[in-house]
Amino acid sequence: MTPRLPLSDIVRDLPPSVPFIGPETLERGSGRPLQLRIGANESVFGVSPVAAAAMRAAVGDLWMYCDSEAHELMTALSTHHGVSVRQLHVGAGIDEILGDLVRTFANPRDRIVTSLGSYPTFNYHVTGYGATLVQVPYVDDRAHLAGLIRAAHDAGARLVYLANPDNPMGTWHGAADVLGLLAELPADCMLILDEAYADFAPSAAIPPLDHADHRLIRTRTFSKAHGMAGARIGYAIGHDCVVAALNKVRNQFGVNRIAQVGARASLGDAAFIEQVVRQVEEGRREYARLATELGLGYVDSATNFLNFDLGSGDRARTVLAGLLERDVFVRMPGKPPGDRCIRVTVGTPPQRAAFSASLRDTLGVLPA
Amino acid sequence: MTPRLPLSDIVRDLPPSVPFIGPETLERGSGRPLQLRIGANESVFGVSPVAAAAMRAAVGDLWMYCDSEAHELMTALSTHHGVSVRQLHVGAGIDEILGDLVRTFANPRDRIVTSLGSYPTFNYHVTGYGATLVQVPYVDDRAHLAGLIRAAHDAGARLVYLANPDNPMGTWHGAADVLGLLAELPADCMLILDEAYADFAPSAAIPPLDHADHRLIRTRTFSKAHGMAGARIGYAIGHDCVVAALNKVRNQFGVNRIAQVGARASLGDAAFIEQVVRQVEEGRREYARLATELGLGYVDSATNFLNFDLGSGDRARTVLAGLLERDVFVRMPGKPPGDRCIRVTVGTPPQRAAFSASLRDTLGVLPA
Numbered sequence: 052m053t054p055r056l057p058l059s060d061i062v063r064d065l066p067p068s069v070p071f072i073g074p075e076t077l078e079r080g081s082g083r084p085l086q087l088r089i090g091a092n093e094s095v096f097g098v099s100p101v102a103a104a105a106m107r108a109a110v111g112d113l114w115m116y117c118d119s120e121a122h123e124l125m126t127a128l129s130t131h132h133g134v135s136v137r138q139l140h141v142g143a144g145i146d147e148i149l150g151d152l153v154r155t156f157a158n159p160r161d162r163i164v165t166s167l168g169s170y171p172t173f174n175y176h177v178t179g180y181g182a183t184l185v186q187v188p189y190v191d192d193r194a195h196l197a198g199l200i201r202a203a204h205d206a207g208a209r210l211v212y213l214a215n216p217d218n219p220m221g222t223w224h225g226a227a228d229v230l231g232l233l234a235e236l237p238a239d240c241m242l243i244l245d246e247a248y249a250d251f252a253p254s255a256a257i258p259p260l261d262h263a264d265h266r267l268i269r270t271r272t273f274s275k276a277h278g279m280a281g282a283r284i285g286y287a288i289g290h291d292c293v294v295a296a297l298n299k300v301r302n303q304f305g306v307n308r309i310a311q312v313g314a315r316a317s318l319g320d321a322a323f324i325e326q327v328v329r330q331v332e333e334g335r336r337e338y339a340r341l342a343t344e345l346g347l348g349y350v351d352s353a354t355n356f357l358n359f360d361l362g363s364g365d366r367a368r369t370v371l372a373g374l375l376e377r378d379v380f381v382r383m384p385g386k387p388p389g390d391r392c393i394r395v396t397v398g399t400p401p402q403r404a405a406f407s408a409s410l411r412d413t414l415g416v417l418p419a
Numbered sequence: 420m421t422p423r424l425p426l427s428d429i430v431r432d433l434p435p436s437v438p439f440i441g442p443e444t445l446e447r448g449s450g451r452p453l454q455l456r457i458g459a460n461e462s463v464f465g466v467s468p469v470a471a472a473a474m475r476a477a478v479g480d481l482w483m484y485c486d487s488e489a490h491e492l493m494t495a496l497s498t499h500h501g502v503s504v505r506q507l508h509v510g511a512g513i514d515e516i517l518g519d520l521v522r523t524f525a526n527p528r529d530r531i532v533t534s535l536g537s538y539p540t541f542n543y544h545v546t547g548y549g550a551t552l553v554q555v556p557y558v559d560d561r562a563h564l565a566g567l568i569r570a571a572h573d574a575g576a577r578l579v580y581l582a583n584p585d586n587p588m589g590t591w592h593g594a595a596d597v598l599g600l601l602a603e604l605p606a607d608c609m610l611i612l613d614e615a616y617a618d619f620a621p622s623a624a625i626p627p628l629d630h631a632d633h634r635l636i637r638t639r640t641f642s643k644a645h646g647m648a649g650a651r652i653g654y655a656i657g658h659d660c661v662v663a664a665l666n667k668v669r670n671q672f673g674v675n676r677i678a679q680v681g682a683r684a685s686l687g688d689a690a691f692i693e694q695v696v697r698q699v700e701e702g703r704r705e706y707a708r709l710a711t712e713l714g715l716g717y718v719d720s721a722t723n724f725l726n727f728d729l730g731s732g733d734r735a736r737t738v739l740a741g742l743l744e745r746d747v748f749v750r751m752p753g754k755p756p757g758d759r760c761i762r763v764t765v766g767t768p769p770q771r772a773a774f775s776a777s778l779r780d781t782l783g784v785l786p787a
Contacts, residue, residue: 053660054633057577057607059526065667073672075486088483097482106677107475113681114465114646115456118443143511143651147670155430172671179668209425239425265422278482281676283511292421299433300547302515303540304441307675308649309474313481 061159061181068178070171074380083378087405089396090380092218092356094278096330096399098313099323102279105316109309117308124315128286131318132260137291140298143305145247145270145285148297150176152268152287153210155296156241157182162206166194168219168386170245173212182209189388192350192358193222200235211236214245216252219384219394221352226258233267241293244269247285248354250276250324251331256353265290273310275355276324276331277317282310331355334397341407345414350392358384358392359410367391373413379406429527429549436546438539442748451746455773457764458748460586460724462646464698464767466681467691470647473684477677485676492683496654499686500628505659508666511673513615513638513653516665518544520636520655521578523664524609525550530574534562536587536754538613541580550577557756560718560726561590568603579604582613584620587752587762589720594626601635609661612637615653616722618644618692619699624721633658641678643723644692644699645685650678699723702765709775713782718760726752726760727778735759741781747774 074088089095098106121141129136142148149172157163159181165173167186177184185206187198194213203211213232216223224232233242246269249257260269272285284306287297317323338357342349348360361367364387371383371393381395398406442456457463466474489509497504510516517540525531527549533541535554545552553574555566562585571579581600584591592600601610614637617625628637636657642648652674655665685691706725710717716728729735732755739751739761749763766774 054658055607056633056660056664057524057609058664059522059524059529061526062523062664062667067663067667069487070671071487073484073487075490076488079490091484093484094482097479103478103481106478106481110471110474111465113471113474113649114462116441116459116461116642116648117651119437119439119441120444122443122447143670143673143675147673150670154427156425156427158427158429161427175671239423241425265424274484280484281481283485283673283675290422292424295435296424296426296430299430299435302511302518303438303543305511305515305651307511307651307678309478309677310675 065179068175070175077375077380081378085380086378087398087402087409088380089398089402089406090382092275092354092396093280094275094327094355095396095402096278096327098278099317099320101320101323102277102313102317106309106313109312113308115308116304117306117311119303121306121311124311127315127318132288134260134288137294138288140287140289140294141306142285142287142301143307144274144283145245145272146172147302147305148270148285148287149173149243150179151297151301152243153177153180153182154300156209161209163210163212164199164202164206164208165212166199166217168384168389169194169212170214170218171385189220192220192388193217193224196224196228196232200232203236203240208237208240210241210243212243212245214247215256216248216353218248218354219358219382220389221350221354221356221358223252223256223353225255230258230262233264236266241266241268246270247272247275251328251355252353260288265292268293273314273317276327277314278327279310279313279317282313283307284310284314331397334403337403338395338397341410345411356394356396358389358394360392362391364390367393370413374409377409377413379409433547436543438543445743445748449746453748454746455766455770455777456748457766457770457774458750460643460722460764461648462643462695462723463764463770464646464695466646467685467688469688469691470645470681470685474677474681477680481676483676484672485674485679487671489674489679492679495683495686500656502628502656505662506656508655508657508662509674510653510655510669511675512642512651513613513640514540515670515673516638516653516655517541517611518547519665519669520611521545521548521550522668524577529577531578531580532567532570532574532576533580534567534585536752536757537562537580538582538586539753557588560588560756561585561592564592564596564600568600571604571608576605576608578609578611580611580613582615583624584616584721586616586722587726587750588757589718589722589724589726591620591624591721593623598626598630601632604634609634609636614638615640615643619696619723620721628656633660636661641682641685644695645682646695647678647681647685650681651675652678652682699765702771705771706763706765709778713779724762724764726757726762728760730759732758735761738781742777745777745781747777
């Protein structure tokens with residue numbers, strides 16, 4: 052018999068939920084190691100050697116708690132982006148920051164607007180704090196800005212979430228359109244602009260960092276171009292008063308010391324990040340050629356992944372399963388219209404060749 | 420002018436608060452590096468060399484997200500403690516776990532019982548989730564078990580927090596008394612038994628790990644004897660249904676990959692932990708002799724720190740300030756009766772000698 056726990060009202064009513072099934076979980080499920088791990092938009096190009104060396108050296112300092120103010124990293128970010136330290140908030144990855152943002156701005160039952168099929172971990176936090184999701188379908192595989200604006204007004208939303216470039220679609224809007232969205236939102240509605248993939252995006256997609264609107268909160272990460280997903284470190288850029296509000300609830304000594312050291316070092320190795328971005332661009336082009344060669348569509352992307360268009364949800368699911376049988380880990384966008392696609396992270400050249408072979412093999416055994 | 424943000428009701432009403440001022444923050448305040456960092460109960464004896472090597476090797480894997488299920492560490496903990504994996508919950512330090520526990524069990528305005536002056540970060544989370552603290556004064560520098568029981572009944576508490584051994588006092592209760600507390604709590608009240616310092620405690624203070632009561636949740640950490648405070652990794656041991664509830668809200672991919680690898684390796688290096696514990700015992704005895712020599716009292720401790728009894732809050736504050744002027748970082752318990760003490764983490768032998776000299780120097784310039 053399950054004992055009755057004195058759960059909070061919100062947690063009592065929450066269904067068990069997992070935003071993502073991790074690759075290690077898949078491996079335990081199949082009993083076999085994955086041969087290709089290109090499903091979680093991790094950077095197969097790894098971490099900067101400068102950052103790696105700094106992190107190995109920092110292992111000796113691990114007996115000390117981290118600097119709760121992440122001062123050295125904050126100072127480096129301040130210089131890097133030309134924003135004040137008071138506009139910066141460092142957290143244990145964007146995931147943690149998104150949770151803290153929902154907690155900071157939403158009461159239970161408040162409405163929060165996002166795109167249908169967008170980042171599941173954001174939805175996990177919204178539901179987890181008892182707020183209500185309003186989900187606006189993509190149009191042409193892109194976040195529907197006019198729809199988000201309308202939904203925010205109709206719902207009286209506290210928060211709107213926009214990933215730009217988008218995950219899982221990879222598409223993007225220009226900076227002017229993003230700022231247009233912000234301008235049209237209700238005066239008491241915050242915009243979380245998740246720029247996890249900003250490093251891969253054309254500069255025209257990124258609003259100026261000094262754009263002054265206290266409703267704009269941008270999130271950035273070291274998990275993508277910086278190759279530090281396992282380190283759990285990201286940051287937000289926003290108005291002083293937003294940072295002050297986050298400081299009231301954040302886990303104050305929560306960001307791993309090695310991650311802080313590594314992030315700062317990686318930020319200083321611009322040449323490394325540039326070559327990662329170039330390799331990713333080359334890989335995206337190669338994936339696009341592969342899709343065309345196989346008679347598949349693809350969705351233009353400004354990220355480190357590309358969606359291969361299989362034409363229908365059924366076919367995409369079959370291909371996803373076929374690839375997994377071949378120990379190839381990719382993912383598919385969860386909701387229409389994206390669920391006609393499989394989302395493939397850019398691999399190294401040998402990984403891309405192996406993926407190409409697996410995909411051909413999988414498609415070969417499919418009904419035409 | 421500060422813009423009006425659409426803050427949640429709870430966050431809007433929260434005062435800014437910092438559970439601890441970190442040593443790096445003190446250094447930035449004084450403009451000078453600390454000469455002795457023995458205030459945060461970090462382990463100056465460092466991390467196991469086996470764990471350090473494993474962590475340096477894991478830097479190369481940091482491009483991958485962590486295993487969200489921390490499977491390898493969970494398996495090792497399961498073997499180590501003889502409990503099922505389903506009874507284990509790994510988080511980014513006890514701090515994160517305490518926040519998740521408050522969130523899981525408390526509605527806003529619910530009452531939560533703790534000892535007056537006990538772990539500030541627990542209080543930070545209670546307040547941060549809008550719950551109400553009921554604080555029971557220490558008696559004889561120990562958590563007042565009968566008082567906690569009475570307060571839990573009177574307040575209709577959802578949660579009771581007990582650190583055993585206690586922080587900041589260092590005192591402890593025997594296992595039978597802890598289980599007696601649990602037995603006397605209301606049927607719908609959970610007990611968080613924070614055993615961060617368990618590695619340093621006499622075995623008689625630690626209830627058996629297979630004690631069957633779904634209301635009992637124990638927290639453990641790699642921050643103390645394992646010397647991994649900067650890694651941010653801890654765990655909880657509890658009933659399956661408690662773990663399932665935490666899984667509904669936890670930051671699923673939140674525990675640094677290197678921390679997971681290091682924790683597992685450290686758990687395997689029992690000899691290292693044993694010698695840390697022996698060194699800490701020796702250090703505590705040395706501190707006790709120093710206190711006696713200087714005509715001060717001290718509070719018996721089962722942790723990696725000792726409270727020197729200065730006799731009054733004023734004197735303790737003066738000594739704390741005097742030590743800080745000498746770039747010696749120690750802390751003092753925040754509330755009576757502990758605020759007559761300064762709490763000093765066990766240092767290495769040279770650090771203890773340096774502390775002894777600084778303390779003598781500080782006391783020498785004090786009024787008698």
